[in-house]
Amino acid sequence: MNKFCFFLFLLFTLSGSLTGQPNMLMPVPQKIISGNGEFRFTGGFRILVNQPTGSRAGAGVSRFIRRLDNKTHLLLVKEWLTKKPEQQKDLLAISCNTVAKLLPGEDESYLLKITPEGCELTAPADIGILHGLETFLQLIESDSKGYFIRSVTIDDAPRFTWRGLLIDVARHFSPVDVIKRNIDGLAMMKMNVLHLHLTEDQGFRIESKVFPKLHQYGSDGDFFTQEEMRSLIQYANVRGIRVVPEFDMPGHATSWFVGHPELASGPGPYTIEKKFGVFDPTIDPTRKETYVFLEKFLTEMCELFPDPWMHIGGDENNGKQWDANPKIQEFMKKNGLKDNHALQNYFNTKVMAILKKNKKKMIGWDEVLQPGLPADAVIQSWRGKEGLEAAAKKGHQVILSNGYYIDLSNPAWKHYTNDPLPANNNLSPDEQKNILGGEATMWAELVTPENIDSRIWPRTAAIAERLWSDREVNNIPSMYSRLARTSIRLEECGLEHITYRAKMIRRLAGNRNIESLITIAGLVEPLKDYKRHAQGVAYSTDLPFTRLPDIAAADAPVPLAFKDLCETWFRKKDPDVIPAIRAQLEEWQPLHGEVQIAASGIPALAPWLIVSERVSKLSKIGLESLHYVESRAPVPDAWVKESYTTLSEAALPVQECELMIAESVMMLFQNALPK
Template sequence: MKKLIFILSIWTISFGIFAQNQYNIIPVPQKLEAQIGVFTVNDKTVIVGNAAWGDVAELLNTQLNTLNGWNKKVVADSKKLVKGSIQFVQDGSIPEEGYKLDVSTKQVVISAKTAKGAFYGVQTLLQLLPTDVFKDGKVEGVKWSIPCCKIEDAPRYSYRGLHLDVGRHFSPVSFIKKYIDLIALHKFNTFHWHLTEDQGWRIEIKKYPKLTEIGSVRKETLVGKYGSGKYDGKPYGGFYTQEEVKEVIAYAKKKYVTIVPEIEMPGHAQAALAAYPELGCNQDKIYQVHTTWGVSNDVFCPREETFTFLENVLTEVIDLFPSQYIHIGGDECPKDQWKTSRFCQDLMKKEGLKDEHELQSYFIRRIDKFITSKGRKMIGWDEILEGGLSPNATVMSWRGEEGGILAAKQNHDVIMTPGSHLYLDHYQADPKTEPLAIGGFLTLEKVYSYEPAPKELTAEQKKFILGLQANVWTEYMQTTNQIEYMVFPRACAVSEVAWSPSSSRNFGDFTNRLKTHIERLGNLKVNYAKSFLAEKK
């Protein structure tokens, strides 16, 4: 009997190690039950689609065809389970973005309530296959086996975002599509596209062509660290046409990624003022697109002409983007020009505003009213709390968690994005060994340790925390290669914080799974940072 117990103990330990080595999924599923055996994908395997989710089945089919040199077609929906197949089944009992994945030696079944849930099931299935499944083109000599298991999975948070600033340094459409692919792979559902800045206006607005003719190009760029006083003397520019924006939105839709556009106001407006100086408080000033980093004192003046301009811009943006949210920035707006502007001071007296913070709130409330009239929701950085929060606003809490806590206590929706844990422009290893960055220090382990639901909130107030987002500011990221280096693998940690239950998270286990996951990133030609390997030691 003792011998039998010993054998069973050894088998249990061995099976646990097998499971740990086989199921290298990021983000970690809510529930995973390891099983014995594998399902083998071969030239006899068929994909049985679902009438409602044809695109999802086709996506998986295309990937397997490409890698194996097959020319298979998706088999029509079947009410019966088909032996030897990868089959999609609709199940109304599963949460909106959730899925079930049942892998046996005879069949793979992906069950979901919605196409989005089925899509996330496919992302998990792909991570159960050999990492070569992520290569571009046919792969020779790979055994396409999937370890047997039962997975039940759904996200912890409804908003799971990754941001990219294209104002400081521009990213071409090809990279934006790659970024969206990586967002989808990690089960993020939102791409926050930061399109306007002091240093460049990056989206075509047909009513105001000077925004891209003038506002998209700065005459030169700062070299080295902020304050160096050195410039490269080279014009720098780039923008997206509305046709390109439509192309990116359509691409993201296929990957179940919502794009939230950001048009900055009332600050971070120098590029717009360079194009239309009459929108500033000093109408005699000749503005230029900002050539250095930091915050410009040149901001929009709250005249009626300015609101007309911004409403026209937002109308074109809203017509392009189907997103529920429209981001208006609202951060880092210096009040110097408002303090010295006779118009602003007279407006404050007329509206009964006690200071310039309340003037900013007046500005934001007017924009919020307009966005609401278009059937959308306004979102902004936590400075929109200053002077009184606009009634329909959602807050992105970036200056720590205080703004998010205050907003949640006032029953406002919140996205947590504190710089302490979710700013991926900070150094991730010893600055002496790393490329130049803006500053800060944010290791993979610290990212992973983040808990989005502050202890200061009650259980009821925590319901207003919709989720979290990692931010990528590109002052010191001149190339897309550098963006990838700063974002990955830290974004992998963010994805697990956003998706997985806190009880399932373990940093040691995560880094073990990450060793396999970076092989996937390598096959996708992602220039990920390797510093976490030294960090783990």
């Protein structure tokens, strides 16, 4: 099997079909009723909409037409619809009644009807129209006669009202173009919240005209101007997405103190933190001047960000500066604050009052949940389901992020099976209503604008489905099948989660043939969870993030497809897959020699040789295993011992990566052992 044939196998293994059949939709709609026949696009196909061009729905239809034209070359026409057309033939009639305010609990439902005569999309509010258009685009199929959609009725609405993505622009800054293309990705997947983590020890990323030293001293020049932020907010709004800002306090606040050391609980001077972790600098919650400052700053930000919610962080305050400050300790005794948790709750309550004065609701991480916290504070749960349920039982609305940390490079199935409200939850029906939904979190210690898309997509699409579709939609093979197809669609909005790899490798290899290097990068995944930080590299914002673990990505599709082949043989004893397994191993076996040529004289590529050598050795073991199984020849003890040593070594981390074919080759090896 040559590379092209294996690529086809990969697509059909993971995608199942390249058509737009209703069972390939992502996220899965609430209700699908298949009809008879199909709707065929013709040269006379028209789109009629009852909303003006400048409206959210009208602008959404314009983008929809552009995407449909780019895909089909149909050269569509949009017309103003004043009443329901008498003739439904050869058209898509779109209508809605209201303009959504983009608040949690908004009606996002839509009804899409496809018949052989024509198509109709209706929704109570314009955001439902946007969701329905995304579904329509997924349904399009083609054959030699042209483009068509199978007859179907889809009645759809989200399960959870809060379906978000957090992008940390503070540790590593991501500019406007990166944020915009990810907003488009969110809209494509029917998500509705962009949570921007704007301040951290490593950077203060929003312009303040009231306190300009915050961004001038705390950003290294990388920040959003207020004009840029207004543009982003508007860009998101017309796509049905809210922008929720986070200003992390009282901890994770070093960047605040570079320009305003008077806010800190310990003596300065301060510089922007370059390393990652939990650091001591913390806002002083005992000084009246602190709250005068925060009221002016937060009032400015409340005017800039129209969303009713504002996030204050509140996580990972180690309290060391508070413990070491005699004035703070005296304040705690005087006010009956028994520990740092009580002091932080005092701070949170003060900040919450400022936000309420500006008609905002406060969101904070788990740590803000302390006795006495007003029930209208929203809790974002990152430490576990226990915290989520505890907050909900106390009457707080809750957003789940635990289990959705996409920066940790875990496979999509782990996020997909992490339900905010599993069937075995311990909440009453009323308490369950407090679970707003969830957010994927893209923390930015180990990402840059160059590779951030590959960390967010396509896995976040699996989270999007978890938050949109019913709990019973949980078949992992089906999810992966649709995720592969979705990944390709996501490129339509400019996302670079597929194309980034070749560009990053070309930087290292110049004008050499990089095919073998691309193959190697596709056979490994970055170490999961926080294991990269334990491999001897002291990561900081000054380091280049252009090495193999930065170029690799989670859920590498080629090893997944190869594993499927090996499991089919290992567990089902299906001999028909052996030729495909052998062909792939034969393709990988010479990789080490090819990488040696590509990396010759390039020190930055020297670490790749360690990986390619392992790949070639594993391929050799795999081919020899097939030989012993098929020939039934005696298996030498020396070969077993040597192969096992090689396989054990291959299972260990290499260049801060996991070699994802090691487990599959181990299956082949075990099949060859004497029974």
